[in-house]
Amino acid sequence: MDQTPTTTSEINTNNSTRKKRGVPEGTWIQCPSCKKTVFRKEVEKRLNVCTECGFHLYVSAKQRISQVLDEGTFEEWDADLVSVDPLGFSDSRSYKERLVAEQKKTGLKDAVVTGSGMIRARRVAIGVTDSGFIMGSMGSVVGEKLTRLVEKATERNLPLIIISGSGGGARMHEGILSLMQMAKVSAALAKFHEANGLFISVLTNPTMGGVAASFASLGDVILAEPRALIGFAGPRTIKATIRIELPDEFQTSEFLLKHGFIDRIVHRERLKSEIATVIDYCGK
């Protein structure tokens, strides 16, 4: 599906700055939105939100889980699934090499972490995609882990939360197998829906392509972080097709709210309590 390299360059900048922890220039980071240099510790204290402009910066899946769940309650599921290379895909480097490099970079096996934990003492099933791992794209492992998560939530009657961050959508390197993960996860969600399960989908910067066009858009309640890039086709593809300038705020959380596709825009500091509120109203 459409990939949006513009957004990952922002993420990567931020990511590589993060790695320089301890070295002098790591004390400061540049906000990808307002371009101002901000004090890293202050930003981290605010859950990686820019102290100058309020832009919500990248957070890893692991960080996200600790932000949203009650401390020490997370139990990871299906941690041992790893991608293979069904197509024998290779561009500037082989997909196999890319996977190893991404694993090293992020400390993850693939682009999603799933499991169970508590939010304000209520047990939930939770999945978080990490846009730092091959742009948070969905290949067979992401699709399988999310499908298992949905199935377990169905069996155990748990509220389901999926926090999406994906600039890549369906992962090109696994071709058609990635595309079919969209149908697989969506079908599992349809069964979950029939069983009256509650699904809260949280969209973060960026949520694009095949991720936006599958599970991320299927929440009973859809929340989004402010100013996240969310959409089907990448802005570059659209620009190349229609050859006019794109409007301000196009494909942002605010744009989606205005056009009626999300329920609420939620600041990161309030995300946990807003999820808890929805579970209060709709949970069993």
Added chain:
Amino acid sequence: MTMDYLSFEQPIADLQSELDALTKAEVTTPELAEQIRQLRQKLTQTTREIYDNLTPWQIVQVARHKNRPYTTDYLAMVFREFVELHGDRKFGDDRALRVGFARLDEQKVLVLGHQKGRDFKERSQNFFGCAHPEGYRKVMAKMKLAAKFGLPIITFIDTPGAYPGIGAEERGQAQVIAENMFEMSRLPTPIICVVIGEGGSGGALGIGVGDRVAMLQYSYYSVISPEGCAGILWKSHEYAPKAADCLKFTSKDLKGFGIVDDVIEEPLGGAHRDHQHMAATLRSYLKKNLKELLTVPVATLLERRYEKFRRMGQFLELPAAQTTAPT
């Protein structure tokens, strides 16, 4: 119809014009007849050789051939009647997707599919087969109607992709594709999906969840267009043939991955060379499979449909070190 030859079909074009010249002759001698017979044989042989060895990029050219039969051609050739249903009752009537009642002999069905358009005017009206959200909403509403009244559903996939534009995003392109897969996975009626030309990523999958998924032999079905892939990996559309090699999207590849159930054979030299022949093959495929699916109780049908997509994907589960490969 005048034949438009693709560049790799030049040997076929040459033999054909040679043959045309000979058959125009007014007097027929036994020598001439023999010459024609031999030339015909050679033409068949050459066509077969070329088509047996198409590269993925050449297959894309065939799948996009401007004389290839489109959804409306099959509506006319495969079915006895077509009663079109318009509009999504929310925004508009997308011409890139057509839907309506039809009869496959005595069997009443709902048929839908992407429509690219034959000439430039029709193509612009149809956005070259790239549907907008209202198109996906329209076909979903009619599919629910079909399920309510027990009509089986047949979908024809032929799109470069869902339309990438401002209006499409404003009206929820991502959301409608997600919703269609979600709904189609549980629709209590048999569904057969056939990729007849281009299976362009989410735009294809938005009408692509069913009990049988088949591809015509020279169609392709991909996560991204070869041009799009080339643009990302090599920063230029010129590398599309290379991207086509990487993406493994031919009917043979997809059958191997367990993504499609069947590959429907095309006439010699591709569907565009013999519409009637292609339509007849497609028709018998649809009849045979509908007949089978109609005997399956709905609960079983839905369970099998779920399992079919559930199995898709390949990965390694470390401790057990076993691959889940499609069967």
